[in-house]
Every structure is written in C-alpha cells, then in structure tokens.
Amino acid sequence: MTQPRTAPDDGIAARRAALHLVEQATGGQRLLSETIGAGALERLSPPDRARAQRLATATLRQLPRADRALKPYLAKQPPLAVRNALRLGVVEIMEGAAPHGVVNAMVQIMSRGKRTQSYKGLVNAVLRKLGDQPPEAFAKLPVPKLPNWLRGPLVAAWGRRAVEAMEAVQAETPPLDLTAKGDPAALAEALGGALLPTGAVRLHDAGQVSALPGFEAGEWWVQDAAAALAARVLDARPGERVLDMCAAPGGKTMQLAATGAEVTALDLSETRLGRLRENLDRTGLVARVVQGDALEFDEAGYDAILLDAPCSATGTIRRHSDLPHAKDGAEFGALIELQAEMIDHALGLLKPGGRLVFCTCSLLPDEGEVQVEEALERHAGLQNDLAALERPGIEPGWIGAEGLRLRPDYWAERGGMDGFFIACLRPGARDG
Missing domain, CATH: 1.10.940.10 (NusB-like)
Incomplete structure (x- = not known):
C-alpha cells in the first residue's frame, strides 16, 4: 500500500x-x-x-x-x-x-x-x-557597530581602532571551539579541525554539534578557546581539592576533573546544574555537584578555587549576538559589587598557600583589571601571580600589570576569540 x-x-x-x-x-x-x-x-x-x-x-x-x-x-x-x-x-x-x-x-x-x-x-x-x-x-554594507551604551566605555578603555577591529570579528559567524578530553591533536585530525596554539580545537562550518563524531562518546565538549584558558591558568593537580565556584554549565569543571583533582562544582541554578550533570555523565568525568549560593558556601580548606564570576558577558557577543539587543548595561553596577564580594569570600575558603583564579567573560576593565587592583588594596599580602599566566599559546602582549586580557580581535585571522579577563591571586599570611 x-x-x-x-x-x-x-x-x-x-x-x-x-x-x-x-x-x-x-x-x-x-x-x-x-x-x-x-x-x-x-x-x-x-x-x-x-x-x-x-x-x-x-x-x-x-x-x-x-x-x-x-x-x-x-x-x-x-x-x-x-x-x-x-x-x-x-x-x-x-x-x-x-x-x-x-x-x-x-x-x-x-x-x-x-x-x-x-x-x-x-x-x-x-x-x-x-x-x-x-x-x-x-x-559593501558597513560593519555593524556595538550599541552606544557599550561602545562608549569600550572605546574609552581600548581605543576606537581596537573596538572597530572587535566589531569586524563580531560581524562574522564564529567558528566552534572544542576542548578535548584526551589528545587535542588527535581530535583535530579526526574532525578535520585546526589545533590552536593554546590546545583548543577549532572547527569552521561545524553544523549540528550533537551529530559530530565523538560527541556521544564524550570525547570533547564545546568551549571557546579563551574560556578554556582559565582552568589552564589554575593548573589543578591530581589529588588537589579544587572548587569551581560558579560552575554551570560545566566546561571548566570538566577541565579540572580531567586533571585528577577532587573537584567540587558549585552553582546557584539547579537548572544549569542539570546541564552540568549531563555533561559529566556524557564525558565520564567525576565531580561533586553542589547547589547553593557562592556567598553562603562556607566549606574552607581548598587548594585552588576557580571563580568565573557573574558579569556583563560583553566578551561573548561574538557568539551571543542577542546581548546588545536584550541588554542595556543597567545591571553593570550590581554585577561589579557582586564580583568584589565573591573575590573576598573565595579568598577566605583557600588553605594557606592556595590560589584563586578570578575571571570574567567581560571586555570592561571594571569587571577585570579594576577588580584586581581593588582586591590588592583590600587584602594585605595578596599577591598577583603574573607568572601563572604564562601558558602555551598565550602571547606576552596579552598579559598586563593586572592579568591576562583577551579580546575578540585577537587571532582575528583565525576567527577571533571571546573577550575574557583572567588573574591568579595568592593570599599572604594575613589573608590565608
């Protein structure tokens, strides 16, 4: 029939x-x-x-x-x-x-x-x-400009030419970056992608992510090359107690777990933690998952803490083109205050000799460089470990006096990267 x-x-x-x-x-x-x-x-x-x-x-x-x-x-x-x-x-x-x-x-x-x-x-x-x-x-149509509420502060921070270069990258469809659970060179070869200097694997015209080889087997996860650097700066070691303080959806948690560290993944959102658990199950990696407010979490004695703090996310416009249309900058002040509180609280959860990697996916110095400057003023003996930022693929010009500054126009010929700020802080005796 x-x-x-x-x-x-x-x-x-x-x-x-x-x-x-x-x-x-x-x-x-x-x-x-x-x-x-x-x-x-x-x-x-x-x-x-x-x-x-x-x-x-x-x-x-x-x-x-x-x-x-x-x-x-x-x-x-x-x-x-x-x-x-x-x-x-x-x-x-x-x-x-x-x-x-x-x-x-x-x-x-x-x-x-x-x-x-x-x-x-x-x-x-x-x-x-x-x-x-x-x-x-x-x-021939002009490159789209960022909205005035964001463009003005960025021009003041980085200059007009740099902002125009960022806008040119953000106008293009971004490639897909992957973090390999195992050998990144082998993954790049298997998927026909490019191995970036930092170890990320980059694909152009990737198509449906879940249909790519190795997805179901948990051989990799999606993570922008810039975001992947925060866990590499933390440099977790087997057996260390590590806290991923704002963990969901879990890209950095999986990086930390893959090192053999004893990882606690903390996040306020139970919904987002659901995605983190799914990612851990898919990759076969292990972490202790805790739902809760980071400012109320009082379990101390960690060797290392990764704090990817809530922020304006202005560094991710390249991949999240809805941000300039759905936001207007009104929440910046509250976010900056929250970041400072989180830094102070995280420092108190470290054991003596521990380290805190603070990062934000923001292009605004108030959510990066300025936060570090002010944290150093608040905490006597706090050290800004710039040497920890010297990792494979990180160019010397990206490291400033306060930390590692990444921008969309870096690697423009390769497809750019997210805007990010990363710093490694080590409390002194009076802070530990």
Missing part, C-alpha cells in the same frame, strides 16, 4: 522558531538562552532546533546591515513582527540562501498570523527585490 506523501516543510518550523527568538530579543529584551530555556524550541527536531538558533543569531548579528538593506524599500516601518521577518529573510539571502525559497517561506509565515496576514504582499515584494541584488551589494 502506497503511503500518502506529506508536503515538505521547507524550513517553516525552524524559521518560525527563529523569528520568535528574534522577537523576544528585540521586543522583549530577553536573551536567547532565557527564551530557549522556557521551552521555545522543545517541539523541534534536533536539526531544526540547531537551524533555528543559527538563523536567530545570524539575524541579530547582522541586524544593522539588514535594516540598511531594507530601508530603500520601506516607506514606513511595519510592525516589529513583520520587520523581523524581513530582517531574517534578507540575512538569509545575504548569506547565500536561494531567494525564492526564502521569499516563499516568509510569505507563508506571514499568512499564518492574524496580525501579519495583511503584510504578506509587502514581504513578498521587498524580499523579491532584495533577492535580485548581486551578492557584492550586501558585502
């Missing part, structure tokens, strides 16, 4: 989900992680889930370019839902998707919404005109 054929989806489900993610970021000021965590992609297949996230992040990354491309064809701005559909459509076309497929899909999506039905003709006409544009027309 012949089975009835079902009509092809043509990417409708993934595109509808991507539009929802974009609308939540641009209209609801919600991070993609928050929307996804609320179940936005639950009904999608793994490939569609990956496609929806890729489309959403690409659209948010290229939003200024999309708006500039659309401007000549819009007499006035349509409602946000329609504008975002146009933005997603033009970004897909800019990236080389077949224009007719994009146009048909976006018209179908508009037709299914009560508030957008009347705009399907506009969407059809505008995207068809943009689909007739030669590829070089999109290539």
Whole structure:
C-alpha cells in the first residue's frame, strides 16, 4: 500500500522558531538562552532546533546591515513582527540562501498570523527585490557597530581602532571551539579541525554539534578557546581539592576533573546544574555537584578555587549576538559589587598557600583589571601571580600589570576569540 506523501516543510518550523527568538530579543529584551530555556524550541527536531538558533543569531548579528538593506524599500516601518521577518529573510539571502525559497517561506509565515496576514504582499515584494541584488551589494554594507551604551566605555578603555577591529570579528559567524578530553591533536585530525596554539580545537562550518563524531562518546565538549584558558591558568593537580565556584554549565569543571583533582562544582541554578550533570555523565568525568549560593558556601580548606564570576558577558557577543539587543548595561553596577564580594569570600575558603583564579567573560576593565587592583588594596599580602599566566599559546602582549586580557580581535585571522579577563591571586599570611 502506497503511503500518502506529506508536503515538505521547507524550513517553516525552524524559521518560525527563529523569528520568535528574534522577537523576544528585540521586543522583549530577553536573551536567547532565557527564551530557549522556557521551552521555545522543545517541539523541534534536533536539526531544526540547531537551524533555528543559527538563523536567530545570524539575524541579530547582522541586524544593522539588514535594516540598511531594507530601508530603500520601506516607506514606513511595519510592525516589529513583520520587520523581523524581513530582517531574517534578507540575512538569509545575504548569506547565500536561494531567494525564492526564502521569499516563499516568509510569505507563508506571514499568512499564518492574524496580525501579519495583511503584510504578506509587502514581504513578498521587498524580499523579491532584495533577492535580485548581486551578492557584492550586501558585502559593501558597513560593519555593524556595538550599541552606544557599550561602545562608549569600550572605546574609552581600548581605543576606537581596537573596538572597530572587535566589531569586524563580531560581524562574522564564529567558528566552534572544542576542548578535548584526551589528545587535542588527535581530535583535530579526526574532525578535520585546526589545533590552536593554546590546545583548543577549532572547527569552521561545524553544523549540528550533537551529530559530530565523538560527541556521544564524550570525547570533547564545546568551549571557546579563551574560556578554556582559565582552568589552564589554575593548573589543578591530581589529588588537589579544587572548587569551581560558579560552575554551570560545566566546561571548566570538566577541565579540572580531567586533571585528577577532587573537584567540587558549585552553582546557584539547579537548572544549569542539570546541564552540568549531563555533561559529566556524557564525558565520564567525576565531580561533586553542589547547589547553593557562592556567598553562603562556607566549606574552607581548598587548594585552588576557580571563580568565573557573574558579569556583563560583553566578551561573548561574538557568539551571543542577542546581548546588545536584550541588554542595556543597567545591571553593570550590581554585577561589579557582586564580583568584589565573591573575590573576598573565595579568598577566605583557600588553605594557606592556595590560589584563586578570578575571571570574567567581560571586555570592561571594571569587571577585570579594576577588580584586581581593588582586591590588592583590600587584602594585605595578596599577591598577583603574573607568572601563572604564562601558558602555551598565550602571547606576552596579552598579559598586563593586572592579568591576562583577551579580546575578540585577537587571532582575528583565525576567527577571533571571546573577550575574557583572567588573574591568579595568592593570599599572604594575613589573608590565608
């Protein structure tokens, strides 16, 4: 008996989900992680889930370019839902998707919404005109700039040219970095990736992460090359008692556990700890997992502590293009105060001769260099161990007087890296 054929989806489900993610970021000021965590992609297949996230992040990354491309064809701005559909459509076309497929899909999506039905003709006409544009027309569009609330402080800290170089990297689709459980050179060869000087494995056009060889076997985990350096600076040793103070989702916990150290993974969020447990199970690595407030955790006597403190995450815009649209910098002050409290508390949990690696995925000196300067003033005898930062692949120019400063424009020819600050602090006798 012949089975009835079902009509092809043509990417409708993934595109509808991507539009929802974009609308939540641009209209609801919600991070993609928050929307996804609320179940936005639950009904999608793994490939569609990956496609929806890729489309959403690409659209948010290229939003200024999309708006500039659309401007000549819009007499006035349509409602946000329609504008975002146009933005997603033009970004897909800019990236080389077949224009007719994009146009048909976006018209179908508009037709299914009560508030957008009347705009399907506009969407059809505008995207068809943009689909007739030669590829070089999109290539000439200016590099998207960071929002003023962030660009101003970064220009003050690093200079205009450096910020422009960061923006150029952030405008490109980032590669995927992996940390190997075993030999990184062998993993790079097996996956056809590049072995970076720091030991991370980098893949371009990786596709669906869970479908890559070695994922199910736990041979590696996703972790940006910059983020992976914090655990390497800590240099945990077999048998040492190590605390990962804000551990979830677990990339650094797994690095520490792989050294043979006795690792405690602490985090406030039980939901995020669920992901950490899944990662430990997949990789076969062992750590003690504790849910709790880092400032109330009073178990002392650790040889080493890694504090990846809550921060603005401004260094991760290269991979999280929703941040400039979902945030406005209003929370910076509270985060900076929390970081200082966490540093002080962590120092009190170390045994004499112990070490604390403090890091943030931020580009703002107030969340990095300034925190170290002020911690040294608060704690008599506290030492800033710059020698601990001298690890394979770390270039000398990245190490400053306060610590290791990483920026998106470093390794630009390789695809860049996240913005990060890392310091290794050792309390003196009066602090220990």
